Amino acid sequence: MFLASVTTAGEAGPGWPEALPLLPHPAEIIVGLVAFGILYWIYKTKVVPKMEELYEQRAAAIEGGMKQAEEAQAQAQAALEQYQAQLKDARTEANKIREDAREQGASIVSEMRGQAQAEASRITESAKRQIDAERQQAVVQLRQEVGTLSTSLASKIVGESLDDEVRQKGIVDRFLAELEAGDVKREKVGSAAESGQDA
Amino acid sequence: MSLSVLSAQTVGALVTSGDGGSFEAPSVGDFFWPVIGGDSNWALTRPAVVLLISVAILGWFYMTVAGRLSLVPSKRQWVAEQGYDFVRNTIARDIIGAKDFKPFLPMLFTIFTMILFNNLMGIFPFVQYPTMSRIAFPIVLTAIVYITYHAVALKRKHGVIGYLKSLVPPGLPLWLRPIMFVLEFITYFFIRPLTLALRLFGNMMAGHMMLLVFILGGEYLLVHGGLGLKLAGVAAFAFSILMTFFELLVEFLQAFIFTLLSALYISDAVSEHH
Numbered sequence: 001m002f003l004a005s006v007t008t009a010g011e012a013g014p015g016w017p018e019a020l021p022l023l024p025h026p027a028e029i030i031v032g033l034v035a036f037g038i039l040y041w042i043y044k045t046k047v048v049p050k051m052e053e054l055y056e057q058r059a060a061a062i063e064g065g066m067k068q069a070e071e072a073q074a075q076a077q078a079a080l081e082q083y084q085a086q087l088k089d090a091r092t093e094a095n096k097i098r099e100d101a102r103e104q105g106a107s108i109v110s111e112m113r114g115q116a117q118a119e120a121s122r123i124t125e126s127a128k129r130q131i132d133a134e135r136q137q138a139v140v141q142l143r144q145e146v147g148t149l150s151t152s153l154a155s156k157i158v159g160e161s162l163d164d165e166v167r168q169k170g171i172v173d174r175f176l177a178e179l180e181a182g183d184v185k186r187e188k189v190g191s192a193a194e195s196g197q198d199a
Numbered sequence: 200m201s202l203s204v205l206s207a208q209t210v211g212a213l214v215t216s217g218d219g220g221s222f223e224a225p226s227v228g229d230f231f232w233p234v235i236g237g238d239s240n241w242a243l244t245r246p247a248v249v250l251l252i253s254v255a256i257l258g259w260f261y262m263t264v265a266g267r268l269s270l271v272p273s274k275r276q277w278v279a280e281q282g283y284d285f286v287r288n289t290i291a292r293d294i295i296g297a298k299d300f301k302p303f304l305p306m307l308f309t310i311f312t313m314i315l316f317n318n319l320m321g322i323f324p325f326v327q328y329p330t331m332s333r334i335a336f337p338i339v340l341t342a343i344v345y346i347t348y349h350a351v352a353l354k355r356k357h358g359v360i361g362y363l364k365s366l367v368p369p370g371l372p373l374w375l376r377p378i379m380f381v382l383e384f385i386t387y388f389f390i391r392p393l394t395l396a397l398r399l400f401g402n403m404m405a406g407h408m409m410l411l412v413f414i415l416g417g418e419y420l421l422v423h424g425g426l427g428l429k430l431a432g433v434a435a436f437a438f439s440i441l442m443t444f445f446e447l448l449v450e451f452l453q454a455f456i457f458t459l460l461s462a463l464y465i466s467d468a469v470s471e472h473h
Binding site for chain 1: 257287312340
């Protein structure tokens with residue numbers, strides 16, 4: 001301001017300081033046009049095309065991102081369905097295996113039970129047979145021993161020898177036959193006869 | 200304007216009645232500020248220098264940002280994008296329409312950034328001179344917009360006859376058409392450019408003049424006034440600070456309005472009917 005008043009005081013020009021503010025200054029018009037031209041050229045060639053490119057890229061990136069997200073979601077859905085199907089298969093298979101195992105176990109148990117029963121009955125059978133055989137043997141042995149004992153007892157009582165084989169055998173057999181027929185009283189030779197029968 | 204003149208007169212009257220010293224109120228002559236050339240038609244003035252510097256700064260800033268753009272913006276790119284986005288989407292696309300706005304983007308963006316930067320220079324420390332308070336610069340910008348929208352309209356509306364015909368809205372009664380034509384013709388060819396240039400110029404000049412009055416008057420009151428006038432000088436300084444913030448709003452608003460109206464005139468030229 002002070003500068004302006006100093007310069008106007010000194011010179012006699014067209015009178016710009018006193019001129020109406022609505023009068024455009026020629027040099028300022030030229031500078032204005034040049035300045036606008038330069039900035040316009042810079043924006044038109046260097047700035048706006050790049051900014052527009054950026055806008056397009058950004059829009060494309062956003063759209064691409066959305067598409068990608070959709071694809072990923074679809075993939076995830078498919079994977080989930082696959083896993084669920086697999087899980088279902090696995091479950092049915094497990095059920096089947098469990099069922100099979102149970103059946104197999106049951107059959108094994110029943111088979112084993114049958115085997116064990118057969119074995120048991122076989123063992124009982126053989127034991128019974130063995131007992132029968134032993135009893136028979138005991139009967140035979142007792143019969144012999146009773147004969148011998150009774151003979152020696154009788155000989156002691158009678159005082160005479162009954163060594164004669166034939167007689168002796170005949171007497172003993174007769175006695176035993178009587179014994180079996182029940183003619184002889186039990187008190188006399190009961191202990192020997194009883195043990196033979198009960199065994 | 201009138202307010203500032205009034206306050207300047209009151210201040211002058213107060214001062215002269217106070218202690219007899221003379222207060223030279225700021226005048227329109229203070230806005231002519233040659234750097235080289237003095238009082239000549241071809242002088243390089245201070246606002247012209249500011250304008251050229253603003254072009255250098257804006258060009259450098261946007262070229263360097265545009266040189267390395269990325270999808271995820273840096274802080275600098277974000278700032279640059281805010282300005283570009285405002286002009287592109289809020290002004291150009293919304294008003295001209297998504298189909299036609301792209302060819303006009305460089306022009307509108309140049310207008311907006313140039314006006315905004317130079318307006319902000321009005322309160323920027325050590326510059327403190329709104330370039331657009333010199334009528335030559337608003338006239339240049341208006342002339343560019345004027346030529347653009349008429350050229351586009353001539354091209355879009357099939358020559359001079361088609362353009363003149365399109366000035367009258369369809370469906371008017373016959374007797375109303377000549378009146379409407381004259382009104383629309385005056386609007387399109389004279390009122391629009393005049394108001395566009397004068398609005399920007401007037402706002403910037405008046406705002407700056409008001410700040411000058413408050414600051415210079417306050418200074419004068421502080422230096423030369425009595426105790427009461429010194430207090431008034433302090434009040435004037437305080438008010439000048441308040442007005443500076445008000446100026447900030449006006450500066451942004453004027454840049455926005457100028458660009459908005461340019462886009463509006465272009466959209467009229469681009470549109471099919473009227």
